[in-house]
Amino acid sequence: MEEFLASPSLSPFGEGGTESRPQPAGSILAWFLWKILRFLFTVWIGVTLLFTSFQRSLIYQPRKGPVSTMDFGEHVERVSPIRVSTDDHLQLHGWHVLAPGTTVSPQRELVLYFPGNGGNREHRAEILTCFNRLGCDALLCDYRGYGENAGQPSEEAIAQDSLAIWTHAVEELEYAPDRIILCGESLGGGVATRLAWDLRQRGIDPAGLILKATFTSLVDTGAYLYPWLPVRTVLVDRYPSVDRIGGLACPVFVLHGQRDRIVPFELGRRLFDAAPESSTSGVKKSFRSFPGAGHEDVIFMTDPIVYDGFFEAIRAAR
Template sequence: MRRWTRIVVIVVLVATGALALLWTQQRRLIYFPAPGPVPSAAAVWSGARDVVIRTADGVDLGAWFFPAAQRGPAVVVFNGNGGDRSMRAALALALRRMGLSVLLFDYRGYGGNPGRPTEEGLATDARAARDWLAAQREVDPGRLVYFGESLGGAVAVGLAVVHPPAALILRSPFTSLADVGAVHFRWLPVRHLLIDRYPSIDRIADVDAPVLVIAGDRDDIVPTGLSRRLFDAAAEPKEFVLVPGAGHNDRALLDGRQMLDAIEGFLGHTSLPGT
């Protein structure tokens, strides 16, 4: 009996230690920042500008601005959980060819920026990026578009509730981080352990803007079903586009023709002049 008691105690201690480790290190499993440095914007396009965005809590964020030829609508891109803004350069150039000014920026802790990423920190970064873009002379602040990629989709949804955009584009979005975690870590009590939760499913119905959701049918990071559930919870007007054969990080979901055509058509439907 004593032997079994010892075994039970050991198992409990090991399990407790594993859960404690997961609790303290969980953000390392959520955020995968490229440390930088990031090249100059001019290396991507001669007309692009390197800029610095100061957040409300005093963090300086590196960014690239791609101004359109004339004043008009603009897009701020909210990155996913990995890499840095240089990985989204092709998207920015494609959007600019549609007549849009584009802002690419890195969250705190990404691309050589100071700080560490958290849900609250990314929300603060998003507000600063939006405010900076709205203040540019090339931009009509009444025609701002938010583009959120994966985790950035949750950041964009949170911002859209507080500061409604002219249009909201979500690429591979999820219902909540807990739902994604439950898919990949079914044996762990993810819903009870998460510090950063990104509950887009609880927010999306309060977004007062046209919504476009784009998903790949071979996404093994964010299952298509989660993107579809988020779309179903959004208010009208809204559109859903499924890109066949596309996985989460495939080029088709960066600047693929079907995705770009869907974006251009969607923005045209929202009556954004210049698109």
């Protein structure tokens, strides 16, 4: 019996017959922190997978359905609905808005406008008539998947759309390439820069490029908006405007608000810095900042005086 109680292997106090010591508080804390970190990492992986899978739904936020010309008000008689055919057999709906007193001639000018990622053309009516007051016609077609248009938007698909719109303006509406000014807002700035770059590869240059509240790349913007996600790794549609703008030969005008919370001001400035100092026609690049303006403030600026100096420089260089 005494031998039985003395046996270490059978002692109720464990090996050696002594009671096991409680874990130090530091070990418990480390275990607890590990559990939290593992949980957070699992959540991060899940969110990253969701972002990767649904990223285009975050980037492209179209408003679908019929589009009204009501916002044109008294100018509606100068608005003509148009349809542009793409190479993959889609029909893009848009508006061709004539400036007052416009006559068909090789000298007439056109602003080809590329909107941002949200809504549709309906609420850009006042922007188009702003360019009319500068003596330019204006043309805006919604991207595929926006407004009445079928299809799904992506960077490459929209690049195809923009080239189709350009071709329609030149071949069907008979505007001279050197009389067409490209203008893009936000994501549309990436579209317009890509179009100008694609045209340059073909030896064609538009009359100018206006970039409103746009970015160096969508990757940079995404990394700013979602710093805790691996945007630089997983983003598919990248819109690398900063890599393209240096190869352009047309005049460039960049506008950006210093209180932009969507596309930071410094991205607009970096994009401008990457542009050539002047065009082949001798027009120096131009940057205009607006200290109190946010993202949409710059997009929806409709005072012609904002753009007047750039148009004067383009016209004087001809």
